[in-house]
Amino acid sequence: MRRVKTAVGLLLTAVMLFPVYWMINVSFTRDQDMRKSPPNWFPADGTLDGYRAVLDQQLPYLGVSLVVGVGTVALTLLLAAPAAYSLAKLRPRGGGALSFVLLIAQMIPGIIMAMGFYAIFLSTGVLNTVPGLIVADSTLAVPFAVLILTTFMSGIPEELLQAARTDGAGVVRTFVSIVLPVSRNSLITVSLFAFLWAWSDFIFASTLDQGGDHQPITLGIYHYIGNNNQEWNAIMATAVIASVPAAILLVIAQRYVAEGVTAGAVKD
Amino acid sequence: MSRVIQEPVRTARTTARRRRAARARSGQWAAWAFLAPVVLYLLVFYAYPLYRNVELSLRNYTVRSFVQGDAPFAGFANYAKVFADATFGPALWHTVVFTLVSLAFQFVIGLALALFFLKNFRLSATLRGLFLVPWLLPLIVSGSTWSWMLNSDSGVVNAVLSWFGIGPVNWLTSPDWSLWSVVIANIWIGIPFNLVVLYSGLQAIPPAIYEAAALDGAGGWQRFWKVTFPLLRPVSAITLLLGLVYTLKVFDIIWIMTKGGPSGASTTFATWSYRLGFGNLVPSFGPGAAVGNLLIVTALVFGLVYIRAQRRQAPL
Numbered sequence: 001m002r003r004v005k006t007a008v009g010l011l012l013t014a015v016m017l018f019p020v021y022w023m024i025n026v027s028f029t030r031d032q033d034m035r036k037s038p039p040n041w042f043p044a045d046g047t048l049d050g051y052r053a054v055l056d057q058q059l060p061y062l063g064v065s066l067v068v069g070v071g072t073v074a075l076t077l078l079l080a081a082p083a084a085y086s087l088a089k090l091r092p093r094g095g096g097a098l099s100f101v102l103l104i105a106q107m108i109p110g111i112i113m114a115m116g117f118y119a120i121f122l123s124t125g126v127l128n129t130v131p132g133l134i135v136a137d138s139t140l141a142v143p144f145a146v147l148i149l150t151t152f153m154s155g156i157p158e159e160l161l162q163a164a165r166t167d168g169a170g171v172v173r174t175f176v177s178i179v180l181p182v183s184r185n186s187l188i189t190v191s192l193f194a195f196l197w198a199w200s201d202f203i204f205a206s207t208l209d210q211g212g213d214h215q216p217i218t219l220g221i222y223h224y225i226g227n228n229n230q231e232w233n234a235i236m237a238t239a240v241i242a243s244v245p246a247a248i249l250l251v252i253a254q255r256y257v258a259e260g261v262t263a264g265a266v267k268d
Numbered sequence: 269m270s271r272v273i274q275e276p277v278r279t280a281r282t283t284a285r286r287r288r289a290a291r292a293r294s295g296q297w298a299a300w301a302f303l304a305p306v307v308l309y310l311l312v313f314y315a316y317p318l319y320r321n322v323e324l325s326l327r328n329y330t331v332r333s334f335v336q337g338d339a340p341f342a343g344f345a346n347y348a349k350v351f352a353d354a355t356f357g358p359a360l361w362h363t364v365v366f367t368l369v370s371l372a373f374q375f376v377i378g379l380a381l382a383l384f385f386l387k388n389f390r391l392s393a394t395l396r397g398l399f400l401v402p403w404l405l406p407l408i409v410s411g412s413t414w415s416w417m418l419n420s421d422s423g424v425v426n427a428v429l430s431w432f433g434i435g436p437v438n439w440l441t442s443p444d445w446s447l448w449s450v451v452i453a454n455i456w457i458g459i460p461f462n463l464v465v466l467y468s469g470l471q472a473i474p475p476a477i478y479e480a481a482a483l484d485g486a487g488g489w490q491r492f493w494k495v496t497f498p499l500l501r502p503v504s505a506i507t508l509l510l511g512l513v514y515t516l517k518v519f520d521i522i523w524i525m526t527k528g529g530p531s532g533a534s535t536t537f538a539t540w541s542y543r544l545g546f547g548n549l550v551p552s553f554g555p556g557a558a559v560g561n562l563l564i565v566t567a568l569v570f571g572l573v574y575i576r577a578q579r580r581q582a583p584l
Contacts, residue, residue, distance in 0.1 A: 005389035012381065013395045019456065020401055022424055023413040035422040038430075083306035090299035098303065105314050107567065109517035111541045112560040115553065116317025118545070119324060139313055146306060171298045200406035202520045207546050218408045222524070225412055232416055239409040246404035254397045 023243075027051070027236035034232055050237030058238050061220030064130065065199050068216055069245075071134035072198035073191045076141045080190065081183075084149030085175050089161060099150070102143040113139060114207040121208055128212030136204040141194035152186035153179060189256040192249055199245055217242045324557035330550075346554040350562070353555075355532055355540055362447055363536040363566065366454070366522075367515045373455045374511060375504070378462025383496075385463070386470050396467070403460035411524030414453040415440065418525075443533035446526045450534050454521055458514075462507055469503030470496070516567050537563045 026034075027050045028043030087095050117136050118127070126132035156179065164174045180187070202218040209215055221238050328342045350356060385396045402410065417424050418439035426436045439449040473496065481491050519538040522528060528535035528543060535543075537559055545556030 002389045005384075005387055006391055009384070009389060009391060009395045012384070013398050016399055016456075016459070017401060019410070019413050019417060020405070022417055023409070026416060038427040039422060039424055079305050079309055082302040086299045086302035090295060090302065092299035092303055093296060095299075095303075098307070101310065105310065107513045108314070108318065109519075109538060109560065109563050109567075111517070111519055111538050111545075112321050112557075112564065113314075113317050115324060115541070115545050115557050115560055116319075116321040119320045119329075119553075120317060135313065142306070142309065171302075175302075196404060200408070202406070202408050202524070203542070207542075210546075218406060221408050221412060225415075225524075235412060236416070239412055243405050243409050246401070246406070250397065250400060250404060254400070 020243075023236050023239050027233055027240050029233050031231065031233065034230075047233065050231070050233035050235075051241075053231065053234035054237045054241055058217065058220050058224075058241070061215055061217040062241065064214045065216040065218070065242075067130060067214075068133050068137060069195040069198045071130070072137045072141065073194045075134060075138045076145050076194040077187065077191065079138075079142055080145035080149055081180065081187065082175065083146045084153050085179050087146070087150045088153035089156070089179070090171070099147065102146050105139075105143040110140075110203045114203050117204070118207055128209055130209075130212075130214050133204060133209050133212075133216070134198075136208055137198040137201050138194070140197040140201065141190070145190040145194060148190055149183065149186055152183055156182055185256065188253065192253055192256055196246060196249060199242075321557050321560060324553050325555075325561050327554060329553040342554060346558040347562075350555050350558045355535060358532055359535045359537055359540045359559075360566075362534060363516070363538075365447065366451055366518070366534075366536055367512065369451050370454045370458060370515050370518075371508060371511050374458035374462045375508060377455070378459050378507075379466050379504075381459070381463045382466040382470055383492075385467060396463070399463055400460045402457055407457070407520035408524055410453065410457055411521050414449070414456075414521075415525050418449050440526055441530055443530050446530060446534040450522045450525050453525060454515065454518060457521065458511060461514075462511065465507045465510075466500070466503060469500050469507075472503075473499050513567060517563065537566065 025040070025043050028046035028048070029040060030045060030047045030049070033040050033045065086092055087099060092098075113136070117132075121127040121132050121136075126135075160178060160182070161174055164178050169177065199216075200218065201216070202222070205216050205219050206222065209219065217238070221235065221242060224235050224238060325346050326342060326344070328340050328345075381399070385392055418426075420426065420436055420438045420441060423439070425439065429435075429437065437445055439445050477495055477499070478491060481495050486494060517538055518536070519542060522534055522536060522539050523542065526534045527547075528539040541556050541559035541563065543556075544552050544559060
């Protein structure tokens, strides 16, 4: 019975992950086999041309995405960690209202934010710059980060903070040497999501960095599809490489990811 | 006698209270000092763009008037233009269909999978982890992969369908199918989220309740409808609400796969707004912003319908 379940589970997973397999398969397929019917199910006569094209053309885009992702993580943590500490432990008056605002903020469609940012960025001259994109991408993560970190930090035992206070630590000291180290796991969760969202962002990139010298990988793929919809192995090779961060995150941090989704959904 | 003793106690108490109040006041300062960056951030990067968006929708903006700041006030003319547009009706309908169909399938499939993975078997945790992959991939990646899989001539989907004697379907290029193509891709992307959240909800139901139900002679199906489903309701509600809010604003996947076409057959409010604002050589920011604001209103309407339905269910 258990073995049957494992078999069913494998089958379901195979069906679910078929598009991912197909992306990898196509990335190795030769140009002349691309339009074959039926298609090649395995990259038997595979080629690395797609990957060669990526390395030639897409590396700068990947670099920009890396910078934008790391920048977004830094900005998000810098803003969210102190705020969460305050909401969870310092009981500010109006804290509840602020949490509600953060919840609503997550629900604003990206296209609306993009339109507003475009107007502001155009007049302040940050349109088509990497810092502008980092700021815009951070709006995807900041409210989420504050809410998740607040939930986590509320669980830190009061005695721990009391002990620090008795030893003469002020609010700042308590935050830096007690709260932050204890919250390490939730900080990792938040960083993962912030990075992943910034890395995957398309709407802000395509509205706020369309004409920039430094464009992220999502735009790299998008231009690629637009310019040559013949070389699908190169397009899919780029897609595979753009998925690498997600794959790495999944392997090293599966637990945090599942925790983050759950915490994100069950907050009220 | 007792009064004599109480007096100093009372003064001691009031001083203590006063001291506590003073500490609380300085505590409030500290609390708001820690919050200040986020509050400032919300004002500058949420409230202000939102305000600009509303303002955009009420004026006649061009790229040039952004810089010179001389966009004439237009009142609700942009909204009137949008309502009168031939795209409006279809876009509204597509938004509703896209959202509700995606949501229904994501939820049902997600729940079925969550129930399946709840059973203990070898590799259960690993396979469940792998199910997260579609959700973690950048949407541009999923979008382009699905585009190629659904390609009319050389797509793998049509190749499989031909085994069953089904002729090639023009998934992305026929007006009858493009909306369903983006719905299918979107369902695929949304399943992991539903799976993970519902799985954690199922885990929270104590096994003792199932044992009791089994002792009372409830079969598997009955146990699902009479025990699992009612106890899962709060988690289901949250999952559906978040799914709704997320699906309503889906833009990337539609834009990447069909650009809302052919001839508007898969245009939703989100893609329409983008096309008006950024998709043309001559942008119409005003109407674009107006459509965007309508999207917020639609979200509110959906939200209210949802809350009403919840309330009607509550006394049961």
